[in-house]
Amino acid sequence: MVKIVISDPAEIIEQRIAEVAAYVNKSRRALVVTGAGISCSGGIPDFRSSDGLYNLVKARHPGTVLKGAELFDATLFKDVNRIKCFYTFMAELKTLVATAKPTPTHKFLRNMQESGRLLRLYTQNIDDLEAELDLPAVQLHGTMASVKCTLCSASYAFSKEYVDAFRQGEPPICPKCEAIGEERSLLGKRQLAVGTLRPDIVLYNEEHPNGDKIGLQQCSDIKRRPDLLVVLGTSLKIPALKKFVKLAARTVHNNKNGITILVNKTPPTKEWEHVFDYQIMGDTDEWVRMTEAKLEDKPCLTAAWSRIQQRLKQQQLQQHSNDDEDEKENQAAIRLKKAAANEATTKRKSTGQTTLDNYRVSKRALSTSKPPSTKKMK
Structure with missing residues (x-):
């Protein structure tokens, strides 16, 4: 996981923010999950x-x-x-x-939809601010x-x-x-x-009246193989949502360039360390502002994508190298095992030792052998 703290100096985080923007730019089927953190600047x-x-x-x-x-x-x-x-x-x-009014984060999601990048938006919010921008959202609560x-x-x-x-x-x-x-x-x-x-x-300990419909929608979205998962303004504590996010993340990671992003003011718990590729700590509106600036800077996007591809290539080469080393170690272990087995066989032959592994009883030998004498001794 790459950790980015928005309050850090620009020279420290600028390249990482550009890389995240490059992934957003390349996405065509993004799943977005939002929480209360995206509405605070709107008046809630x-x-x-x-x-x-x-x-x-x-x-x-x-x-x-x-x-x-x-x-x-x-x-x-x-x-x-x-x-x-x-x-x-x-x-x-x-x-x-x-x-309340829609925030820059809401408008950013609207732009994602208009550009054809947004597959689905799932929101935990009940403020209905998405409707003011005609942004269709699955209302989880x-x-x-x-x-x-x-x-x-x-x-x-x-x-x-x-x-x-x-x-x-x-x-x-x-x-x-x-x-x-x-x-x-x-x-x-x-x-x-x-x-x-x-x-x-929908309150805690209460069934969602549209729960079945939402479940079918989630299954349908997963089958469409999303290439980006963005979670904004939530600490992900609702069990059902946690399960969906983890499933979505696995699906996204099955794509060649698929990545997962979490943007929230508070850091996630350890269970999310291997779920998200980028953890961005800070206000979602600020992340949106920085990302939109990078999306408008085409040379910056090109350079960032080039760095990403070069890093992925190096990781692949390293993985191949590791695989080769593992294969060599496996082959060496097999040769040692065979050598030990051959040495044991040679030793048995030279000493005349017979083991139960080599012991066989022949039916013919048993049937033709003379039974022991039962004649009484005088």
């Missing part, structure tokens, strides 16, 4: 900052002790106080999302653009009316369920359960 700050949403929710619901991660866990619906915290949090998040019923799964736009209700910690009644109830009441039928509305997102 880190939830855990001192003025972040977690602290805001805690201030409004001081009597409820709730960890940040628990706000995204499906088990919260078992507790009334946690439900109120959840809806307040979602109202504030929707307010931020409504004013749902979207804040809509709300859905907890009972009948009817879907509605996440309007200001629903935001105001959520902010009070109260889930609104589902209009479809309510209409069905009124109709049944007029007909004199018994009332059925009525659902409430919640954001159309």
Whole structure:
């Protein structure tokens, strides 16, 4: 893995950044996975900052002790106080999302699509900023653009009316369920359960309603043999996503010039050391800025690609040399083994030694041999 720290001096990282840009330029079937890190500059700050949403929710619901991660866990619906915290949090998040704008990273991905390099974009984000650029994305965790019923799964736009209700910690009644109830009441039928509305997102410990469809899409993309994998702004901690990224990386590495790139502010854990070829530590927008500059510099791209090919050729020559040395060692070991076997055979012949390995019993010899005498002695 090649490690690049964006904050390092340009003379240290410039060639490596140019090489990454050369790979991007050569790609024709890129898979991209994005996380929350690509949206921060668009107006959606880190939830855990001192003025972040977690602290805001805690201030409004001081009597409820709730960890940040628990706000995204499906088990919260078992507790009334946690439900109120959840809806307040979602109202504030929707307010931020409504004013957020696509970032340079989003625009870079749009350019990749327009240039024919992007095979598929998978996003963990629920901010729906991709839609503002008409950038089709597979929503791995749902979207804040809509709300859905907890009972009948009817879907509605996440309007200001629903935001105001959520902010009070109260889930609104589902209009479809309510209409069905009124109709049944007029007909004199018994009332059925009525659902409430919640954001159309997927929580921890919850099945994705489109999970099967997403799985089929991932299989289809893998079969198309992607030649580039770029992971942006995520530490890759969701088990299902980790599995997909590792599978995609193996597929990419089966291509002659296929490489994998991770861009994130925090370094990955050791399990990713042999998954990514380039680990770029820093802001995704800054990496995009540097990469776009290199993509516009054609002589720089040509020189970088030449260095890459020369390095690959040297690695191949070294591998062939290593293979030759291994073959020589194997042949030498075989010759030594044969020599030892021949020496042992010669020694047995000269000493008349017989071993069980050379011992054979003939049926004929047994059948023609005289049986021992059974005559009693006088």
